[in-house]
Amino acid sequence: MTRIKQYIGQFHPIVWVLLLGTVLTRGSAFMTLPFLSIYLSRNLELSPIVIGITVGMSPLMGTVGGFIGGHLSDRFGRKPIMLTALFTLTLVYFGFTIANEQIWFILLNAINGLCTSFFEPTSQALMADLTEKTKRMKVYSLRYTAINIGASVGPLLGAYFANTSAKVSFAITGSTYLLYAIVLLWIMNKLVISNEAAAKKVVSAADAFKIIKTDKALRYLLVGIILINMGYSQIDSNLPQYLEKSVEDGVVIFSVLLTINAVMVVFLQMPISHIAEKISLMQGMVFGAIFMTAGLIGFSFINGWVTAIIAMVLLTVGEILIFPANSMMMDKLAPEHLRGTYFGAGQFRKIGHFFGPILGGYLLSHIQGQFMFLIISLVTLASIIFFTAGNKTFIQSITVKAESF
Template identity: 25%
Template sequence: MHLLPASFRKFIAEYPALLWVRLFGETLTSLSSTMIAPFLVLYLSENISGSVTLTMLVIGLQPFSEILLTLFAGGLTDRIRRKTMLLVALLIQGFAMLGMAFADSIAAFAVLYVLNGAGRSLFIPASRAHLADTIPPGQMASAFALLNTSSSIGAAIGPLLGVILYKYDPAMAFLFTAISLFVYAAAVLWKIPQTPLPEWAEAAHEKAPRFSRGAWKAYRPALAIMTLSLPISLFYAQTETNLQLHMKNTLPDYLQALALLIAVKGILLILFEFLLVKWTQHMPARWLITASYGCFFLVALGYAYIDSLPLLLAMQVLLVIGESVGLTQLLAFVTRIAPSSMRGRYFAITGTHWDISRMCGPYLGSLVLLHYGGTLLFTIVAGILVIGAFAMHRYLTVKEKTFPLAQEG
C-alpha cells in the first residue's frame, strides 16, 4: 500500500472497505456473466428450446420470480444483518448457475433460472441498502459510479471471450459465473465485518408501515420512481434480448457485432462513467435523469434505422452518457428519499421496474419483432421514452424541493 501514489492512497481511504470488496466482486462476476448474457437468447433458442417464443417466456421467468420476492426480500433486508443477506444471496445464485451449466432441458433450465432470480432479489436491495448505510450522502452517486465502472471492466472483456465460448461450449460460461459468485461470497465472508442492526433500526422497524391500505403513503415515492422508470428498463429489456434477433437480420457478422458493441460500451464506461458523475454531480438530478431519457431515445432510434456497424458503435457514446449520469443519479436519488429504516424496501420497490420490463418486455417485443420487424419495435420504444421523460421530469421537479442535494466534499 505504501508503494502507491499518495493521491491514490487518499482516494482509496475516502471510501469504506465494503465498497472495494464490492468492486472486486462486481468486476469478477460481470466478467463471467457477460460471457453468455449477450448470447443467451441465441443459446436457448438454438441449443435447448428451439423456439423463439418459448425462449422469451423462459427469460421472463427470472424477473417474474424477482417481482414475487422483491417486497419480501426488501423487508427482510431491513430486519436481518446485511452481510448475512449478501452471503445467502451469492450462494443461491452460485448454485443456480452451477446447475445451469449442466441443464439439458428447458424445464430444468427454467427452474434454475427462477432460483437465480431469487438470489438476485435478495442481493440487490441488501447490497444497495448496505452501501447507503456506510457511504456519506454526498459520495453516494460517485460510489454507485465506481460500482458500475467495476462491472463495466468485466463487461468490456466478457463478450469478446463469450464469442469464443459460444462457438466452443456456451455452457462453460455458466460454470465460470458460478465459480466467480463463490469467490465473491468468500471475499464478503473474509473482508466485510458482520454488521448487526443498530438498536434504532430495530425499533424503527417495529414502527415501520406494512403494506396495508393505510401504509401506501409511506411507499408512494418509491412506487412513483418505479413506475416512471419503466420506459428505461423496457428499452434495456429489448436491447438485451430482441436486439440480438434484430441484428441477426440486419448485420452480416452479428455475433462479432454484438460482442463489439458491448465491449465498446464497457470500455467507454470504464473510462468516463466516474468522471461524468463527478463532473455533473452538482447539477439538478431532474435534468440529468431527463437527459438520460433523451440519450436512450436517440439510441433506440439508431437501433431501429441504422444498419451500419460504425454508426452503431458511435451510438454507444450516447448510451454511456445516459447510463452514467441518469441511472447513477436515479439510485442516488432513492437514497435521498428513503427513510433510514426502510432503505431495503425502497431499493426493492424502485428496482422492481427492471423485473417488470424483463418479464414482459422480451415476449411482447418478440411479437412485434416477428410480425412487424425490429424497426417498428425500437421506434415504439423510442416513443415510450419520450413520454417517460416528460413524466419523470415533472415528478422530480416537485421532489427535489423536498429532498435537497447533499454536496460531496
C-alpha cells in the same frame, strides 16, 4: 507506496473483497446472460416470445426478492443471506450447463434473479455498515465502476464462447461464484463483524405499496423509469437475436457493443455527470430519455459496425444521464425518515426489465426487427410525459407545504 496503503486502508477488508468479487462475478455474468437468448434460440429453437419470458424472469423475481431478501437479512443477518445467495447462484450456473428443456431455463433464471436481488442490496448495506458516512459515496462509486469493468471484459469472452461452447461459459461463471462464496465465507469468519454492523433497516412490501399509493409524484417517476427500462432491456434480450439474424458477424458486433457501453460508462460517467450538474435533475432525465430513444431508433437502422456503434453511443449517453438523475430524484422525493422505504419502492422499476423483453419478443415475432425497435423507442420516449408530470406534482406539493406555514 504509502499512498496506496493509505487508500486501501480507508476501507474495511471485507469491502475490498466485495468490490473485487463484483468485478469477477459481473464479468462472468456478462459473459453468459447477455448471450442466453442466443443460446436458447440456437439450441432449443424457442420463439422470441418464449425467450423474452425466460430472460425476463430474472428481473421479475428480482422485484419480489428486493423485499424478501431485505426481511431475511434483517431477521437472520447479512452473512447467511449473502452466502446462501452466492452458493445458490453457483448451482444455478452449473444447472445451466446441464439444462436441456425450456422449463429448466425459466426456473433457473428465476432463481438467478431472486438470489441476485437477495445478495446485491444486502452487500451494499454491508458496505455502508463497514464504511464511514463520509466515505460511503466513494464506496458506491467504486462499486459502480467495478460493475462496468466486469461488463467491459465479460462480453468479449462471451462472444467467443457463444460461437464455441456456451456451456463452458456457464461453468466458468458458476466456478467464479463458488470461489467468491468460499473467499467471502473465509474472511467473514476471520474478521468479526459487530452486531451493530449486522443490523439493517428494511422496508416491507406493504410499506412500499402504501408509499406508492399515497405519493403521486413517486408513482409518476416509477412509471417513467419502468418505460425507460423496457427500452433498455432490449440490449440483453432482443438486440442480440436481431443482430445475429440481420447483420454479418452479429454476435461479435453485439459483444463489442456491450464492451463499448461499459467502457463509456466507466470513463464518461464523471465528465457527463459534471456537465449534468449545471442543469436540473428533470432536464437531465428528459435529455437522457431523448438520447436513449435515439439509440433505440438507431438500432432499427443497423447495417454494419458504424451504425451499430453510433446507436450504442447514443443509448449509453442517455443511460449515463438518466439513471443517476433518477436515483437523485428518488432521494429528493423521499422524506428523511422514509428514504429507505422510497428506495425499496423503487425496486418496482424492474418490472420494465420483465415486460420489455416480452413485448420486444412479441413484436420481433410478428413484425420486422426494424419496426420493433421503432415501437419500443416510442414507448421509451413516453417516459418524458411521466417524468414531467412527477416533477410538476412534486413542485406543487412543496408549494402547498410552504404556503401552509
